[in-house]
Amino acid sequence: MFKLIVRRIFLGLLTLLAISVIVFLGTEILPGDVASAILGQSATETNLAALRETLGLNRPAYIRYFEWLGNILSGDLGVSLTNGMPLDRIIGLRLWNTVYLALYAAAVAMPLALGLGLLSAAYPESHFDRTVSSVTVFFISIPDFVIAVLLIMIFAVELGWFPGAIHRPRWEDVFGTMDKTFLPMVTLVLTLLAHVVRMTRAAILDVLKQPYIEMALLKGASKSRIILKHAIPNAMGPIVNVVALNLGYLISGVVVVEVVFTYPGLGRLMVDSVVFRDVPQIQAVAMVFCSFYVALNIFADVGAIMANPRLRYAK
Amino acid sequence: MTDAAVTSAAPRKRSKRARPRPDAWAWTGITIVIVGLVLAVVGPWIAPFGVGNIVTTVYAQPDAQNLLGGDVLGRDLLSRLLHGARLTVGVALVATILGFVLGMAVGFSAAEIRGRYDDFITWLIDVFLSFPPILLALIVIASLSSDLWVLVGTIAVIHSSRVARVGRAVAMNIAALEFVEVARARGEKLTSILVREIWPSTIRPLAVEFGLRLTYSILFLSSLSFLGLGIQPPDADWGSMVRENMNAMQNHAYIAVLAPAFAIAILTVGVNLIVDWLGAQSGRGISEELTK
DSSP states (O other), X not given: OHHHHXXXXXXXXXXXXXXXXXXXXXXXXXXXXXXXXXXXXXXXHHHHXXXXXXXXXXXXXXXXXXXXXXXXXXXXXXXXXXXXXXXXXXXXXHHHHHHHHHHHHHHHHHHHHHHHHHHHXXXXXXXXXXXXXXHHXXXXXXXXXXXXXXXXXXXXXXXXXSOSSOOOOOGGGHHHHHTTTHHHHHHHHHHHHHHHHHHHHHHHHHHHTSHHHHHHHHTTOOHHHIIIIIIHHHHHHHHHHHHHHHHHHHHHHHHHHHHHTTXXXXXXXXXXXXXXXXXXXXXXXXXXXXXXXXXXXXXXXXXXXXXXXXXXXXX | OTTHHHHHHSTTSSOSSSOOOOOHHHHHHHHHHHHHHXXXXXXXXXXXXXXXXXXXXXXXXXXXXXXXXXXXXXBBHHHHHHHHHHHHHHHXXXXXXXXXXXXXXXXXXXXXXXXXXXHHHHHHHHHHHTSOHHHHHHHHHHHHOSOHHHHHHHHXXXXXXXXXXXXXXXXXXXXXXXXXXXXXXXXXXXXHIIXXXXXXXXXXXXXXXXXXXXXXHHHHHHHHHHTTSSSOTTSOOHXXXXXXXXXXXXXXXXXXXXXXXXXXXHHHHHHHHHHHHHHHHXXXXXXXXXXX
């Protein structure tokens, strides 16, 4: 099993390497290069050539790629074109704000979603199950920014209970910040919840169809015992998978939610850098996000391997 | 999800006849989607005013002339919604179809050719799937600008990796069947095998996938536009309309925000109602959308 996990982590790193090529090439196909992005439209050919020389843009792309990769690996993310600040400082600040929001949302969403999914699976086709099912279809169907807008409308503008735009969370006062970040948290929870509930329900129902569950039923085990003792251990693999994958889904949710609530996190930084075409910043933020995403995918697979003995041996 | 094709062909379900008639929810979904498609075609023609014409005051209340009132610049909200229908529905539909064609071509050929090619494709799909779609879109838009065809192409590529994975799995089962074997022995060309032998048998299992992808296209395009990186002014799809009218909330003039937001929601709920019904027929549902 250990070998398999190491192999999975190695594969993950390889994927990350492939992603770094895409990120670098993606930002390289700019019609104008970084030099023209810095100088703007007033640039003359001589100015451009001079700046390209200083930035080293005249060298072939693959050399610049390895240089860029080497810098990132040694922790040097470069400098923002927008304000000239070192990117590791900017990203460091923003990263923690996003982590705060994501953790807050995950801490509320996951227990709630697993509980609801479990109950729906325990009483399939009941009123409860049908209600949960239609409500979740609804939340899967509507975009997260619409949920956010509705929440702002009701709870920020009309009722005035929570702020509709947020400044950065204060780590000194984690609980005091909770009500200020309440609406973005609820938005993320609602989008996450729907997916996790449905997948948890499907995973457990899938296990409940197995013959050994029928066996347990026939020998007279109670419903709660069947689900808790017999079904959950075998549904654990898929569920861990679902949770990890959806935490990855938080990434795209976070981008939209941070923009709606003008929350100073990494997602908004990414959108801002796209608007300003700040290439080094785009590359750096994209790599941070992708690392998280790949890590979560690895975690999902490792979780599945740990939970399911049959996966522990390579075929 | 791999053997959906096989199970749906098996005479295990209620009767051997095709599928039961749609229920009330499915009909609701079908109606919504048809209305959406019709509006995408005729919307700009039946709109009472032009997209950019300023015909009333800022966030004007609805009246007889401007049925939904005015927007952030005093343009007719209803007209902009009707114009936006073509962009929202059109871009989502074209992107989904393109993504499907590309994904099916890649996935089916991998299933048919196997060997090194298959390994390479599978690896490529895995790389794309481990890339958060929104980041891919943002990077492409940053380098190529929010041109309409860039948006369509980006969304199509995002779909194609997911479609290729599902398509490959479904096609694997079909490529192993006798009639494909016969076609191969007969010396049919690869394209002919993919299009004439494999494709027809995958329509049913992939129909659900198409619905899911279509919903995703609509949500994705709307989100990009909402972030200001999708459809650019003066054109507007429903997502960018929500964005430009956000300020209306401070004036408690909600209709300018709610109308486009609900338009998106109704459309996607409609598609999902059909998907849910189709899914119940072939044993696949929204829950199987594991890799978003």
